[in-house]
Amino acid sequence: MRGRQGAHVALTKNTKKQLINIAVLLVLIGITLIILFTSNRELNFGSIWEFLRQSRPLYLVLAFACMLIGIACEGISLRIIARKLGYKCKMVSAMAYSCADIYYSALTPSASGGQPASAYYMIKDGIDGGGTSFILIFNLIAYTFAIFVVAALGFILRPAMFLGFEFFVKFLVIIGLVIQALLLGFFIACMCWSNGLRKAGNGIISLLTRMKIIKNTEKWRNKLDGAIDKYHAGFVMIRKHKSVFFWALIFNIAQRVVRLLIPAFVCYSVNPDISFWEVIAMEAYVTIGYNSIPIPGGVGAFEYMYMNVYSVGFEASFILASMMVTRTISYYLSMVVSGAYTLTYHGIQMRKKKVEQPQAEGIGESGISPTESVLGEEGAQTQFLPDGERQTELSVKEESTQKQSSIDGEGDSVSQTELSGEAESTQKQNSIDGEEDVNALTEHSGDEKVGSTDGERQDVGNKL
Secondary structure, three states: OHHHHHHHHHHHHHHHHHHHHHHHHHHHHHHHHHHHHHHOOOOOHHHHHHHHHHOOHHHHHHHHHHHHHHHHHHHHHHHHHHHHOOOOOOHHHHHHHHHHHHHHHHHOHHHOOHHHHHHHHHHHOOOOHHHHHHHHHHHHHHHHHHHHHHHHHHHHHOOHHHHHOOHHHHHHHHHHHHHHHHHHHHHHHHHHOHHHHHHHHHHHHHHHHHOOOOOOHHHHHHHHHHHHHHHHHHHHHHHHOHHHHHHHHHHHHHHHHHHHHHHHHHHHHHOOOOOHHHHHHHHHHHHHHHOOOOOHHHOOHHHHHHHHHHOOOOOHHHHHHHHHHHHHHHHHHHHHHHHHHHHHHHHHHHHHHHHOHHHHHHHHHHOOOHHHHHHHHHHHHHOOOOHHHHHHHHHHHHHHHHHHHHHHHHHHHHHHHHHHHHHHHHHHHHHHHHHHHHHHHHHHHHHHHHHHHHHHHHHHHHHO
């Protein structure tokens, strides 16, 4: 009863948190739209409708298709990693993990809610906690590399364009590059210099503690150790599965590239004379710039970057209308599609849970994960093994179990044989006892007959 009440309370807290995130997002969207419509006379619903009327529908459909392909690319990447680890992962489930990541990333600051949402559905589908962590770490590293590639793409295609930006736009682009570079540096340090990174991190924590910026020192040290160990284990697996990382990187780069194609197709639908590569370079600068600001969905930051970056080559009226159409496809429709898919998948999972309620309750009460139930205490040591090594470990354990069962079976057979011998001996003894009883009964019957004869003789004597 207490467990159910605790789950209900946790669900209520989670629901409240989601509602708060949605409310904050709606407020940010409202403020952004008010600022855009009041500060730009060229932007109104009439200008947006005119833009759509002049556009060629085929290219708008291609822009929408790019949004869907972007969702699918992340799902394919997660599926490749999961299957290489030996987990069964259908494309339907992989798409749910991708949609959950995109939907909750759009609602939370710095996209912090995306990975926990994906992890929730992975664990619900039977992937243990260790495997789930590794899959997400693997994909995160590939995604970070992909963002860095996109940033480099802007400088490669149009390096002189960066010099024409305003100071604050340049600042945001540089900050975005620095953040991505620090993340990559952290990942590489975890792989190659984990001990040195640990010492440096602990030194920084000690310094911040002396400055009274950090109070709970042990808490931050534990977080640092956990992060370093987690990413170091991820890089160990990357070394073993370089081909998997290659394909994960390819699909993450493809995801970012198709996202760049959305504004390119939107702009090209109205103005076919524009340079396709120029728009892609502009969007690359926009992407790296607004990702540096920890706001849910980059609302407000995206609009600011778009208007200032695209002002290098387009008029204000065209920029505003194309921005609204691009944002609708790349963000709002993406959030609607991913949210609807996630909700549908969640409903299906809940129905399955009701059908499998007795089994689910048994697992929940024991508190043992699927990996631990199979591998026991050594589960933590083999949960990061690739599928071949994992199967070998399981085969050895199963063979040992079978041998033990065979030995137990032989012991049972010997015991049954001994019992059968004892039963046979008992039956023989009972048979002998039975024969003696019969003989005694026969002798008793003879005595009765003799007594009967003597009695008859005595009667005859009396008569005479």
